[in-house]
Amino acid sequence: MKKSKKKVVLIVLGIVLALIIIVGVIVYAVLHGLYKSSNYVEDENVKQQYQEKLEQGSEAPQETIDPEEAQGQKIDESEVKEIEKKRKEFSENEPITTDGKVYNVLLIGVDRRDDTWAGNSDTMILLSINEKKKQISMVSLMRDTYADIPGIGLRKLNAAHANGAGPLLTETVTENFKVQVDRYITVDFNNMIDIINMVGPITINMSDSEVRVANDYMREMCTLRKENLDDHLIEKGGNVVCDGMRAVAYARIRYVGNADYQRTERQRLVLSKLMEELKDMSLTDLYDLADDLLPMVTHNVPEDEILGLLLKSPDLFKYKIVQDRIPYDGMFNVIYVNGQDMLVPDWDDTVKRLKETLY
Structure with missing residues (x-):
């Protein structure tokens, strides 16, 4: 009788184990198929x-x-060399910080027509996930920041992507700000x-001036996308329910305020609003969203990492969110050189504050 019960238990355990294996294989096959639909590119290529x-x-x-439109201080070649000297001295003495419990991903929005x-x-x-602090940091890096781009030289930070796409920009941020940027995602x-249409709509409070400029941006975007402008135009300021067209137009506003x-604040606000929408989604909903969304982005996130983030997402959405931008207020100078206004950070204080935020 005891042997019979033992045999039954072993059979039941065998069936349960087989079911677990089968479910695991199915889940892997589904998630693997999801990942394969994404636009993953090898850095070396x-x-x-x-x-x-x-x-x-x-x-x-x-x-x-x-020069008449320049906001920065006009400097000569000797002053440029002094700025370069200080930045180089700092870079040589400051180590790149890395931490296995902190995952840094650079989110990149590109303006191109073809x-x-x-x-x-x-x-x-710079989106940083800190599992120890249960914190997600969103730090905007301003496009006009003066940076040393490997293989190119001293340029505006946004020139790194123009000359080498995601890998070069990721390397540039790592080398200049001395934090290990693990991956990038470009859209x-x-x-x-x-993407916003899939997740949203989201509600944003806009001023009348912001509405006016956003409508101007939408005229251009509707022409490019061959959409009816009347479907998107905003009548007046206040709480505006935004589809993708409205939200992106709002995030592009540069000459108001x-x-x-x-x-950069507007861009982080849109991203924060999207994250709020994602919080209420189940794993099934997140999977369906990822299935539609991943083919639209270019990235270098390996399969195990992106699937791990997807599985962790319900917990990640509970993390505290911290927002900031670089250059920080009071920690930079504006110069005019080579026909461009550039923001020169105080590297010592800037990198110290960034590391304190992320780590």
């Missing part, structure tokens, strides 16, 4: 592609402004409209 362009002398063009070049990165948000404004400084 991208680097080789752009290295060939640089060797042929095809560095991406730089935006310039007239696929003939990588495009300038008008949105750069252009056109696809961002579709405190210029590009305030634009």
Whole structure:
């Protein structure tokens, strides 16, 4: 009788184990198929592609402004060399910080009209997940920040993406800000409209001035996307229910309020609103969303990492969110050089504060 019961128990355990294996195989197959639909690119392939362009002398063009429009202090060559010297001394003495419990991903929004070049990165948000502190940090890196781009030299930070796409921008941020950026995710404004439509709508409080400029942006975007402008136009300021077109137009506003400084706040606000929407989604809903969303983004996140983040997402959405931008207030100077206004951070204080936030 005892042997019979033991045999039954073993059979039941065998069946349960078999079911677990079968379910595991099915789950893996489903998630693997999800990942395969994404636009994953090898860093080395991208680097080789752009290295060939640089060797042929095809560095991406730089935006310039007239001296009369410049906001920065006009400096001569000797002053430029002094800035470079200070930055180099700091870079040589400051180690790159890395931590296995902190995962840094660079979110990149690209402004481009076609696929003939990588495009300038008008949105750069360092998204940092700290499992020890249960904190998600969103730090905007301003496009006009003066940075040393490997293989290119001292340029605006957004020129890194124009000359080497995600891998070069990731390397540039790591080397200049001395924090290990693990991965990047890139999306252009056109696809961002579709992504917000999938997740949203979201509600944003806009001023009358912001509405006016957002409507101007939407005229351009509706023409490019061949959509009816009347379906998206905003009548007046206040709490505005935003589809993708409205939200992206709002995030692009640069000349209302405190210029590009305030634009980074708008971009983080849109991202925060999207994260709020995601909080209420089940794993099944998140999977369905990822299935539609992943083909629209370009990234270098390996399969095990992206699936791990998907499975952790219900917990991650409970983390405290911290927001900031670089350059920090009171920690930078504005200079005018080579026909461009550039923001020169106080590297010592800037990197110290960034590391304290992330780690």
